[in-house]
Each structure stands twice: as C-alpha cells, then as structure tokens.
Amino acid sequence: MGTSRNSSSQDTKQRLVDGVLEVVRQQGITAVSARSVASAAGANQALVFYHFGSVEELVAQACISATEARVALYRDRFAAVATVGELLALGREIRAAERAEGNLALLAQTLAGAQGSERLAEATREGLNKWITEVRTALERVLTGSPLAELADPDGLAHAVSTGFLGLTLFDTVDPDGAEQAVAALERLAVLVDVLDGLGPVATRAVRAKLRKTLS
Amino acid sequence: MGTSRNSSSQDTKQRLVDGVLEVVRQQGITAVSARSVASAAGANQALVFYHFGSVEELVAQACISATEARVALYRDRFAAVATVGELLALGREIRAAERAEGNLALLAQTLAGAQGSERLAEATREGLNKWITEVRTALERVLTGSPLAELADPDGLAHAVSTGFLGLTLFDTVDPDGAEQAVAALERLAVLVDVLDGLGPVATRAVRAKLRKTLS
DNA sequence: GTCTATAACGAGATAGAC
DNA sequence: GTCTATCTCGTTATAGAC
Secondary structure (H helix, E strand, C coil), rough: CCCCCCCHHHHHHHHHHHHHHHHHHHHHHHHHHHHHHHHHCCCCHHHHHHHHHCCCHHHHHHHHHHHHHHHHHHHHHHHCCCHHHHHHHHHHHHHHHHHHHCHEEEEHHHHHHHHCCCHHHHHHHHHHHHHHCCCCHHHHHHHHCCCCCCHHCCCHHHHHHHHHHHHHHHHHHHHHHHHHHCCCHHHHHHHHHHHHHHHHHHHHHHHHHHHHHHHH | CCCCHHHHHHHHHHHHHHHHHHHHHHHCCHHHHHHHHHHHCCCCCHHHHHHHHCHHHHHHHHHHHHHHHHHHHHHHHHHHHHHHHHHHHHHHHHHHHHHCCCCHHHHHHHHCCCCCHHHHHHHHHHHHHHHHHHHHHHHHHHHHHCCCHHHCCCHHHHHHHHHHHHHHHHHHHHHHHHHHHHHHHHHHHHHHHHHCCCCCHHHHHHHHHHHHHHHH
C-alpha cells in the first residue's frame, strides 16, 4: 500500500538526522537550531518541521536512532563477554570508538538538554537504557560465581557505569588529559577484580568472611 | 581611589549571578539568555552586558564563584577525613546537599555548554578542579598505608570520581530512581574497600602477592 | 548604575508556489 | 517533497536618557 520509491524523501530525512548529529557533536546542544541543522544537512530549514514537526523532535529521534545503531554494533560483543576482564576490555574498546565517533558525547549533550524538555528527557532515557541493558546483562553473566557476586548489584552498577561514562565523555571534550588520567586510574583499580577473582580458596574464604561481617 | 558606596551596583551584579544560577538549575543551559536571566534576577536585560559584557561571561563567572562557594563549605570537612569510609560518608552527604542545592547540576550543565564555548570550557575546568583538588588531597591522605595504595592513583581517581558525579547528577534530573540505584550499587561495592583494609595479615599478604603478579 | 528604545539578526513555525 | 517567502517572536548588543 502507498507509494514506493520514496527514496528521495527518506534520504532528506536521514540527512537531517545526520545534520543534527553533526551539529550536536561538534558544537553542542546549545548550537542546535532548525537553521544550523538544515545547513549541516544541505537541506532547507522548513523541512525540519515538515519531517519532524519540531526541532526538539528531530533531536529526540536522532538521539534514539543513533544510539540504537551504535549499541547494535556491540550487541554481539556484549553477548560474547564471559569474564570481568573481557567486559573491561570491551569497555576500553567502546570508549576509544565512541571517542572518535562522538555518539556518547551526543547522548551526554541530549542528557544536558533534557532538563527543560520532557521529550528530550524521554529520548535520553530510552537511548541510555539501551546501553544500560547491555551492560547489565553482561554484568549478570560475568558476576555469577564470582566472590563479588554478593556485593555487586548488576542493574545498579550498569546504571553507574553508563552514567559515569557520560560524565567522563563530557569532560573529555574539555580536558582530554584529565579524562585519560581518570580512565587509567579506574583501569588500574579494576585489577582488583582480577585479583579477587583469582585468589586461592583460603584467601577467598577470608574475604568472604570479612565481607559478611562488614555487611551485617 | 574611586567611589565607595557601590553596594547597589554590587547587589545587582550578584542578583544577576543568582539569576543565571536559577535559570540553569531549573531549566538547563539551553534556556539561558540575557532576558531569562534578567527576568529571574528582577533586573533589566541590558545590565547583563553592562556588568559582564556578554551572557557567556556571566555564566562563566557564576559557574566559578558558585562552585567555589560550595567547595569552601566542605573544605574543612575534606580536611578532617581520615579513612576511606569517612570519605565515602562525606561523598554521600555532599551528594544529598548538592542534589537539593543544584550546584553539581550547574557544573554539569556548564560542562555540556562548554562544547562550543572556550570561555565556558575554561570556567568549567576551573570549577571542577576545585572539587577534584579536594577529593585528591583527601584520597592521598586516606590511602596512605592502605593495601590499596599501590593500585590507586589519587589524582586520576579524583578526576574519575568528580566527573562520574557529574554524569550521575545529570542523570538524576532525568531518572531519579535510576540514579539512586546507581549510587546504592556503588556504596555496596565500596564495602570492598573496608573489607580489604580490614583483612588480617595472612589474607592481606595473599592479596598483595596476587596483586603484584597481576600487575607485572 | 539603571532604565528605555532600538538596531540587527536568528529563531521557530506556517503558507503557498512549484 | 522541497522550495521561497513571510510572520512573529526572542536574542544579543548598543545608544542615550535619566
């Protein structure tokens, strides 16, 4: 039903999406306007409203679709993660890729813009949740049987890791060296996980005992 | 030299600063304009330019002074921290206070706005560094003698903690429950520090040995 | 130091030609 | 589906009265 061959229209719509991504990534959410986006897309300003109804809606849809595309890229990788170390390695890889690609920066910008726009808040939640879901699932798998399992809440940790990534990503654009230091420190600290996971039975029991005592 | 009794002028300048803080905290950086700020301050729009030269400069100065004021509030507290547990407790307290006061949210918003404004980037670095400095100094003190000392880089961790806080703070405005889960998970995980710090000598040696092996 | 007025421009959004 | 033209409003910034 309906007309086929709407490739031209779809192209323009996609170009507008790409345009808003470009503007947000290079100049931030405050620089977004129908005009700046249309200019980046090589399209007419009025088409923003024809295709999306409002600038806000364009940003929201771009945020969701771009995030979904990035997450989809890593879905198999997340599924293949079997240990905490592998999850950390994947984190490193994602950070490097997103740093170049700028999609986490996009999410961080829309998160900032979400204050003052319920539509953007909704879109940001939806986008961020795609990441959180992957991280949580991987965490659940990886922590099973680990001595850490009893003090690690996968869902909460997935939220913490994901939002922490966003803060770091924002900071990255302002102080790349500082951001690098932060990551390096965290990775160094992450060695602790390997250590705990690889302790012998005696030491493991000692940690477990102390853990129960501290938690109670 | 010069006129004394410029209290009225200083008052207006301060009201403008308070105005921009109010706008940023309640509506986000995207809602900031000379008019919105002047309206919140109960002042005339032209005074923004008389006192600060530009909207950007007003935001930058407000960001720095407001952050300095908040950090100063906690400086003694940071200085009094003697253990990791106390530092975590202070973190909890600061989070609760800033959640109500909205000053970390301010910093997060200016951080987002910093992309596209070098002046804002500079101001955000300056503000954030005030927090980072306090955290780093406390971390250095607290980690001395801990089994964690050899894998904890205080400066990098201070950066990570501070920027992580910002990401979490942004997320807080969009999904308070999710943010709460994240904090709860981190606090639960922080128990690990207490555990490691309180291990007996045998277990500590085991951890240390494994640590060296893993790091090498 | 503070106000009004205004210039000059960019913004969101719509109407209508093509 | 895309364009031009336009409306209306908000925005930055300045000039000048008070």
